[in-house]
Amino acid sequence: MTLILSAGAAAIAQAAATLRDGGLVAFPTETVYGLGADATQAWAVARIYDAKDRPSFNPLIAHVADLEAARREALLPQTALDLAHAFWPGPLTIVAPAAPEGSVCELARAGLPSVALRVPAHPVAHALIAALGRPIAAPSANRSGHVSPVTAAHVADDLSGKVDLILDGGRAPGGLESTIVSFCEASPVLLRPGALAREAIEKILGEKLTAPARAEILAPGMSAAHYAPAARLRLEAHEVVEGEAALDFGGRLTARAEPGVFALDLSPSGDLVEAAANLFAYLREFDARGIENVAVAHIPERGLGEAINDRLRRASAPRLD
Ligand code: TXA
């Protein structure tokens, strides 16, 4: 059931409680409406990908209260701080290496070592982040492949039944998404042109923005070194062989494994949203235990299964280095 509430103080408090409980809330920003989840809860973030029907885990923008909150999440070079001082709050998203102690979950970052941060200027967005007291992960609140919504009604058209609450704050004044600048290379890269003009950014930086590499245009955020586990993954396994650990789904592999085999089950009940929420943490767990070989159960290629299989295929691809 999707509740649509006019964005007053009581509705914002209710929305923050919904986020804290792992729910999804659509809210207005000065650019477009966002589909938000508590960025620190992988399970909640998995529901975003499910609601949007995203074919892969595209990394999400974490919306934070202010520059101080942003600095807890990312290692911002001086040039990024200059832009933040000039344009936050506002329609600028900064991508930078994630801080080791950052709170934005790995699923929101799609397993990347970087994080995208933005301090929105819209009063409703700002009040919601303040009420939650944590970053809000939010892509535009449309189905994958549809245009970004600028009214609560647009959001309801695309996501009714998939989002718990829509905060109606009237028309989003901008209509164009934020400009995304990455500080992960030697010089700043314009990943996405948007509501903030390139010229204004270059004026503050005192240098030209570089164009992204071709791969970054084809699959934004996916070309950078995604998290590749040290362990070798054997996909579509029907049994666990000697020397392997197991990454199970729905208990299939574990049921057939020798006793004593180390196994993690992405979702014992076969729930793809739960599986997505556990994926990155479990891959890291194998590495933390020094496990070298992992048999991975078949994951159905429906719903979030498509994105999970996409990540597993990347993680199991032969290394070039
Ligand atoms: O105006 C906006 O930016 C809106 C409002 C809701 O804030 N949000 C928005 O989000 O447009 P979305 O998910 O539709 O687009 C975010 C873009 C994606 O293309 C994603 O690939 C890129 O940001 N992105 C996020 N994190 C990234 C990262 N670590 N590296 C590279 N690209 C990243």
Ligand code: MG
């Ligand atoms: Mg979008």
